[in-house]
Every structure is written in structure tokens, then in C-alpha cells.
Amino acid sequence: xxxxxxxxxxxxxxxxxxxxxxxxxxxxxxxxxxxxxxxxxxxxxxxxxxxxxxxxxxxxxxxxxxxxxxxxxxxxxxxxxxxxxxxxxxxxxxxxxxxxxxxxxxxxxxxxxxxxxxxxxxxxxxxxxxxxxxxxxxxxxxxxxxxxxxxxxxxxxxxxxxxxxxxxxxxxxxxxxxxxxxxxxx
Amino acid sequence: xxxxxxxxxxxxxxxxxxxxxxxxxxxxxxxxxxxxxxxxxxxxxxxxxxxxxxxxxxxxxxxxxxxxxxxxxxxxxxxxxxxxxxxxxxxxxxxxxxxxx
Numbered sequence: 001x002x003x004x005x006x007x008x009x010x011x012x013x014x015x016x017x018x019x020x021x022x023x024x025x026x027x028x029x030x031x032x033x034x035x036x037x038x039x040x041x042x043x044x045x046x047x048x049x050x051x052x053x054x055x056x057x058x059x060x061x062x063x064x065x066x067x068x069x070x071x072x073x074x075x076x077x078x079x080x081x082x083x084x085x086x087x088x089x090x091x092x093x094x095x096x097x098x099x100x101x102x103x104x105x106x107x108x109x110x111x112x113x114x115x116x117x118x119x120x121x122x123x124x125x126x127x128x129x130x131x132x133x134x135x136x137x138x139x140x141x142x143x144x145x146x147x148x149x150x151x152x153x154x155x156x157x158x159x160x161x162x163x164x165x166x167x168x169x170x171x172x173x174x175x176x177x178x179x180x181x182x183x184x185x186x
Numbered sequence: 187x188x189x190x191x192x193x194x195x196x197x198x199x200x201x202x203x204x205x206x207x208x209x210x211x212x213x214x215x216x217x218x219x220x221x222x223x224x225x226x227x228x229x230x231x232x233x234x235x236x237x238x239x240x241x242x243x244x245x246x247x248x249x250x251x252x253x254x255x256x257x258x259x260x261x262x263x264x265x266x267x268x269x270x271x272x273x274x275x276x277x278x279x280x281x282x283x284x285x286x287x
Contacts (some may be wrong), residue, residue, distance in 0.1 A: 043207030117207035123202035146243035173258035
């Protein structure tokens, strides 16, 4: 059972004689691999402007992964909020703070090796747990997820109060950003 | 179809990358970018478990909340970076020590 966009894509490919499951799986692994590559670019590149562009591409690939999880609304929201707004903010902040794009400036501090070892240890621990754990999961072929209708219903009924609190938090962040960022307050 | 493990491993990889970046970056902007990666890894896990377990939309609702909180934290963090840069002319975190004695 697949969602709309992925199904349409695989229908198009199906007309050319390729098996549908193979196309869906292959496109997932390509998108997931690209997300990992761009995430590595975010943490490893020297020029911080390139890091911001790599972050945008990584978040775009994660939005593609959301499509495979039957979360179309979240994929669209990811592109709008992250790629459209947050990465733009990062690029503005990079441009407003001078001369950090220079390649000669060291971007990593002295604990890079220790951090890499710690991150690799935690990653291998997680993968060990994930592979070994007996997940109480339904069959991958029949799992459909909640669907857009359930998401909208939940947001407007059971989780209406947290939803309103989120807008309050966003308003507070907006006012706080204006107050902190106001120039010439001496 | 794609099994649940592979989505979870993708989330773990993104989390480890974000952790490495948050620990090693010298600039505050780089640390904020790495934190966005970590939040995305958490979102992937939430939506994965929502797809494979249960028919309620709890995981997707919370992923949406995480996105909103991430936007708010990015705004506040970048404004703080700009305010610190205006006062101290640096965004390197090892120079931001005026709150220490």
C-alpha cells in the first residue's frame, strides 16, 4: 500500500516494464543515502555558506523520506518551514556576521577526534539496538500510517490545546527576536 | 517494501552526524545547524513509529510540534548570535566567555 505521489511515480515507471517494488525501494535508498551525504557535508565542510546549502539539500531529502512514510503533509511542511524559512534565516545570519566564510578559518575545535569517536560509538550502539530489538511492528507491506484526514482531525480535536500553545510560543519567539535583535539599545 | 529498521537507522545516522557537528563546530551558527539535524532525526523516528505502530496520528502531530519549536529555537538562536556579534565582534563560541568569572 503506497501513498499518492509515490504511487503515481511508480505507475509511470511501471509503464516502462520495471517492477514497482524495486523502483520504490531503490528510490528510498538513493534519497536516504543522499540525506546522509549532505548531512556529512553540513558537519564537515570548511565554508559555512556551503554548509547552509548542504543543510537545505539534506532537509529536502528528509522531506522525500517522509513521503515514503505516508506523511505527505509533513513533507510539504518540512520543505516550507525548514528549506523555505530556517535555511534562509541561517543564510541571512551568515551574511550579517562578517568574514566567517573564509576557508582559512578553522571550523572545528580541538576535540574533533574525541567527538568523532563518541558519535561513532553512540551510532554503533543505536544500530546494534535497532537491529536486535523485537519491534512490535505491523507488516511493512500493510502499514499505512494515520493518513492526512486523521492528522487534521487530531490537530483540531484532541491536540487543539497544544496546537494553540505552539502559536503562543511562536508569537513569544517573534517578539523576543525583535527585542533582542533591536539595534542601538545602549 | 522498506522495513522499519532502515528508517530508524537513517534517523540514527542523522543524529550521530548532528551530535558530531554540535560537539566540534567553533561557530554558533554551525552548532545551530547541527541541532537542526538532530531535530530532524527525532522527527524521522516519530513518523516511522507512527506509520508502523497504531492508527492514531500522535507521532505526526508531535513531529509538527517539533518543527514549530525548531523554527522558534532557530530564530532565537540566530538573533542571539547576531546580538553577540554586534557587541563582541565574534561568533566563535570559545570567545563568548563574558558570563564566566
